[in-house]
Amino acid sequence: MSATIIDGKAFAAKVRGQVAEHVARLKAEHGITPGLAVVLVGEDPASQVYVRSKGKQTVEAGMNSFERKLPAETSEADLLAVVQALNADPAVHGILVQLPLPGHMNSDLVINAIDPAKDVDGFHISNVGLLGTGQKSMVPCTPLGCLMLLRDHLGSLSGLNAVVVGRSNIVGKPMAQLLLGDSCTVTIAHSRTKDLAAVCRSADILVAAVGRAEMIPGDWVKPGATVIDVGINRIERDGKTKLVGDVDFASAVEVAGAITPVPGGVGPMTIACLLANTLTAACRANGLPEPEGLTA
Numbered sequence: 001m002s003a004t005i006i007d008g009k010a011f012a013a014k015v016r017g018q019v020a021e022h023v024a025r026l027k028a029e030h031g032i033t034p035g036l037a038v039v040l041v042g043e044d045p046a047s048q049v050y051v052r053s054k055g056k057q058t059v060e061a062g063m064n065s066f067e068r069k070l071p072a073e074t075s076e077a078d079l080l081a082v083v084q085a086l087n088a089d090p091a092v093h094g095i096l097v098q099l100p101l102p103g104h105m106n107s108d109l110v111i112n113a114i115d116p117a118k119d120v121d122g123f124h125i126s127n128v129g130l131l132g133t134g135q136k137s138m139v140p141c142t143p144l145g146c147l148m149l150l151r152d153h154l155g156s157l158s159g160l161n162a163v164v165v166g167r168s169n170i171v172g173k174p175m176a177q178l179l180l181g182d183s184c185t186v187t188i189a190h191s192r193t194k195d196l197a198a199v200c201r202s203a204d205i206l207v208a209a210v211g212r213a214e215m216i217p218g219d220w221v222k223p224g225a226t227v228i229d230v231g232i233n234r235i236e237r238d239g240k241t242k243l244v245g246d247v248d249f250a251s252a253v254e255v256a257g258a259i260t261p262v263p264g265g266v267g268p269m270t271i272a273c274l275l276a277n278t279l280t281a282a283c284r285a286n287g288l289p290e291p292e293g294l295t296a
């Protein structure tokens, strides 16, 4: 039996549509246009592509997009001054500093200089603490996207065994917090986990966020499990460059109940959730109700 393929591309388009509808209503009823500022330091080609894509989708959702492009040799003090100016700008509801930053900068210091209410990446220490204590926060976009896909597919997640493979601050840890918030029994696995295969086989929900191409084979998947593959890995196969996930899709699709493909699964949800977070930030900043279904 073959798993249901969770179409993240279609779901992300639906989320962007919902964001655009809310934005139109905010403008019409309250004269508010949410604004997202993206700060890019240096010329990393992958970061440039992401920033362009974020700007385009922000405008398509009816929001204002502000881009601050700074040369790689910008001092940390100058970057902090840009962040402070954006913090103080009432037209800016969301601020994202594109990572990685050049080596001479302290990323933690820069991220923690962002007003937590505008921290649409959810990486500020205050937002991490709020999420960890089950309080209203800004939630990191990729795990939020995974949660939305899971809720859409499964309905209630309560009581399910969830295994998150990977413990990074941007994916693994916040993903585990969100699953705990939805009353899953959560295990976080990592490079030192003993018998990872057995741990994975216990999962009703298996989230792979490792960064190793096709490392989780189908026989690590519990029959009927829901598999969320966050990995984006570039490999050479049959003389072509291909994107693959952390899960071996061909074998896992035969065992799982549902699975996200790579590409077209989690990937498109990240920017959709960035737009959702910007809208949420604009609503909170103006004391308005938050958009339903677009937050954790």
Ligand code: NDP
Pocket: 142, 165, 166, 167, 168, 169, 170, 171, 172, 189, 190, 191, 192, 193, 196, 209, 210, 211, 212, 230, 231, 232, 233, 266, 267, 268, 270
């Ligand atoms: P990190 O490199 O920060 O973290 C990887 C995690 O995987 C670490 O916790 C590491 O464990 C663990 N790990 C590494 N090797 C193994 C192993 N053999 N067995 C078990 N665990 C292992 O990666 P990120 O969290 O930033 O990203 C993970 C993947 O998700 C990447 O492919 C990335 O490209 C993708 N990604 C996709 C996004 C999207 O929009 N779809 C957004 C962000 C990331 P340890 O801590 O012990 O070293």
